[in-house]
Amino acid sequence: MAELISSMAGVVAEVKVNVGDTIEKGDEVLTVESMKMMIPFEAEIGGVVKEIKVDVGDFINEGDVVAILE
Amino acid sequence: MATKGEELAAVRERILQMGPERHKKRVKEDYGKLLCRERLEILLDEGSIVEDGLMANCLDEELAADGVVTVLGRINGREVAVMANDFSVKAGSWGARTVEKIIRIQETAMRLHIPMIYLVDSAGLRITDQLFCFPGRRHAGRIFHLQALMSGMIPQICVLSGPSAAGGAYIPTFCDVIIAVDKLGAMYLGSPRMAEVTIGEKVTLEEMGGAKMHCAVSGVADVFAKTEEEALQAVKDYLSYFPPNYTEDPPVYEPKEPEKSLEDIEKIVPPNQNQPFDMYELIWRIIDQGSWFEMKKLWAQEIITGFCRINGQPVGIIANQPKIKGGVLFVDSADKACRFIRLCDAFNIPLLYLMDVPGFMIGSAVEKAGILRHGCKMLYAVSEATVPKISVIVRKAYGAGLYAMCGPSHEPDACIAFPGAMVAVMGPEAAVNAVYYNKIQEIEDKKEQMKFRMEKQKEYSEQVNIYKVAADLIVDDVIVPQNLRKELIARFSYYKKKPGELRYPKKHGVMQV
Numbered sequence: 001m002a003e004l005i006s007s008m009a010g011v012v013a014e015v016k017v018n019v020g021d022t023i024e025k026g027d028e029v030l031t032v033e034s035m036k037m038m039i040p041f042e043a044e045i046g047g048v049v050k051e052i053k054v055d056v057g058d059f060i061n062e063g064d065v066v067a068i069l070e
Numbered sequence: 071m072a073t074k075g076e077e078l079a080a081v082r083e084r085i086l087q088m089g090p091e092r093h094k095k096r097v098k099e100d101y102g103k104l105l106c107r108e109r110l111e112i113l114l115d116e117g118s119i120v121e122d123g124l125m126a127n128c129l130d131e132e133l134a135a136d137g138v139v140t141v142l143g144r145i146n147g148r149e150v151a152v153m154a155n156d157f158s159v160k161a162g163s164w165g166a167r168t169v170e171k172i173i174r175i176q177e178t179a180m181r182l183h184i185p186m187i188y189l190v191d192s193a194g195l196r197i198t199d200q201l202f203c204f205p206g207r208r209h210a211g212r213i214f215h216l217q218a219l220m221s222g223m224i225p226q227i228c229v230l231s232g233p234s235a236a237g238g239a240y241i242p243t244f245c246d247v248i249i250a251v252d253k254l255g256a257m258y259l260g261s262p263r264m265a266e267v268t269i270g271e272k273v274t275l276e277e278m279g280g281a282k283m284h285c286a287v288s289g290v291a292d293v294f295a296k297t298e299e300e301a302l303q304a305v306k307d308y309l310s311y312f313p314p315n316y317t318e319d320p321p322v323y324e325p326k327e328p329e330k331s332l333e334d335i336e337k338i339v340p341p342n343q344n345q346p347f348d349m350y351e352l353i354w355r356i357i358d359q360g361s362w363f364e365m366k367k368l369w370a371q372e373i374i375t376g377f378c379r380i381n382g383q384p385v386g387i388i389a390n391q392p393k394i395k396g397g398v399l400f401v402d403s404a405d406k407a408c409r410f411i412r413l414c415d416a417f418n419i420p421l422l423y424l425m426d427v428p429g430f431m432i433g434s435a436v437e438k439a440g441i442l443r444h445g446c447k448m449l450y451a452v453s454e455a456t457v458p459k460i461s462v463i464v465r466k467a468y469g470a471g472l473y474a475m476c477g478p479s480h481e482p483d484a485c486i487a488f489p490g491a492m493v494a495v496m497g498p499e500a501a502v503n504a505v506y507y508n509k510i511q512e513i514e515d516k517k518e519q520m521k522f523r524m525e526k527q528k529e530y531s532e533q534v535n536i537y538k539v540a541a542d543l544i545v546d547d548v549i550v551p552q553n554l555r556k557e558l559i560a561r562f563s564y565y566k567k568k569p570g571e572l573r574y575p576k577k578h579g580v581m582q583v
Contacts, residue, residue: 007395009435035428035431035432036500037344037392037397037398039346039395061434062433062435
């Protein structure tokens with residue numbers, strides 16, 4: 001089990017994966033709106049998505065867990 | 071009976087064979103490392119080595135050269151001084167003679183005004199010898215003291231291909247650049263064993279201070295090398311951008327055309343300010359092919375720092391990377407840029423800033439991390455640098471991001487812009503929100519609210535339109551993007567002749583850290 005951690009603060013604009021998806025390192029998991037930019041948030045590791053902890057519109061801070069992989 | 075000469079030859083030969091066979095076998099087979107003198111052979115031009123202190127501790131057969139080899143040599147014909155720990159001799163540990171030898175080669179490098187290279191692979195101080203090499207005037211502390219004095223005078227380069235523990239870890243850290251070898255190089259103040267005993271933490275050596283950790287997480291190391299050979303080649307590549315000392319100019323090479331053409335640059339830089347792109351694609355279109363040496367590539371990747379050549383002339387590039395974290399400046403990116411700018415300025419390497427920066431990050435997380443303090447550091451370095459410097463507004467330059475990337479207020483020799491550039495305190499959306507917040511709240515109908523926002527954003531964008539900015543002489547020129555390389559070559563050819571800038575007399579500044 002591994003956690004995907006947010007690297008910067010912002011508001012979730014889009015969730016690009018679903019529970020059960022197999023993702024690879026570098027895949028875009030979320031788009032985060034921050035500093036008036038649409039910033040792709042990429043997975044630092046690969047795995048199967050077990051849980052997504054955020055919804056569109058949520059504020060996430062640097063260091064928050066956004067998803068859990070198996 | 072052997073003559074005196076034969077006797078000496080035998081002693082010298084024994085020392086040149088390094089540590090005992092059983093230890094050499096361990097170094098090669100168990101650790102998979104090169105032997106100390108093999109490293110020197112790869113690094114230095116054939117036949118160029120002059121060695122001092124070979125005879126250190128020569129009466130003890132187990133202590134060849136007292137565990138460190140100190141030499142003068144040449145790399146591609148250019149003089150360097152080298153210190154290399156010998157792991158086959160008591161795990162490269164330091165005794166009294168070891169320390170004296172390191173100090174002497176440092177003093178030699180300072181006297182000759184040539185780069186000092188440290189090939190680090192040492193278990194640390196020999197506790198049994200501590201009174202003879204730890205506390206005194208010419209003991210271990212002096213190595214670090216000299217490193218601080220040498221900083222900015224001559225290049226200091228470290229290859230970390232073994233351990234570097236406790237105080238010894240300051241040798242790499244004091245260098246301008248640390249090239250760390252995967253799985254072999256490690257540095258830490260306290261070893262995992264010590265951490266377990268002292269604070270109860272259980273952690274592997276790799277997690278505590280491995281090459282990857284220091285290149286990607288702590289930012290202490292600069293270059294990640296897969297093998298020792300790659301690391302030693304990196305030393306040669308790095309030095310190709312540097313003069314031997316601060317009084318000389320860096321070497322100039324035969325010009326080469328870039329790997330890619332600027333023809334399609336407008337397709338690569340999206341006009342929509344909110345959309346990320348890969349800044350490397352611009353870099354590959356302006357620098358001489360094959361001339362790229364990146365510093366801290368794996369750390370704080372929202373800013374790119376690297377040496378290149380443009381028309382054969384060395385240049386240090388500081389570029390925002392919109393593809394990572396939108397190119398926003400963070401605590402670590404500010405540190406990374408500050409360090410790189412000071413390195414270039416110390417050794418007369420001109421600076422090129424490529425801007426696409428939404429500003430410094432905001433929010434409670436970064437305030438707690440001291441973003442003001444770190445941002446200040448970057449701005450300080452930008453102000454302090456007197457080398458030729460050009461800043462290019464590729465797309466946006468918002469807020470203090472403009473200052474930190476050497477905008478007009480920070481005395482670039484020129485600040486030039488692409489036609490799509492936008493210079494402002496903040497972007498249109500943020501500005502309209504800030505100015506018309508109450509008004510927007512008063513409009514109840516969402517559609518009307520959006521219409522109002524759009525109108526105001528359009529007005530705002532027109533106010534900060536690059537032609538307005540240029541008409542007010544805020545930028546020195548707006549250029550056709552396809553001409554960027556040509557423009558940089560022409561401008562640097564004039565700026566490189568400047569005699570240096572006026573600086574106010576003082577002992578030294580008090581930079582934030």
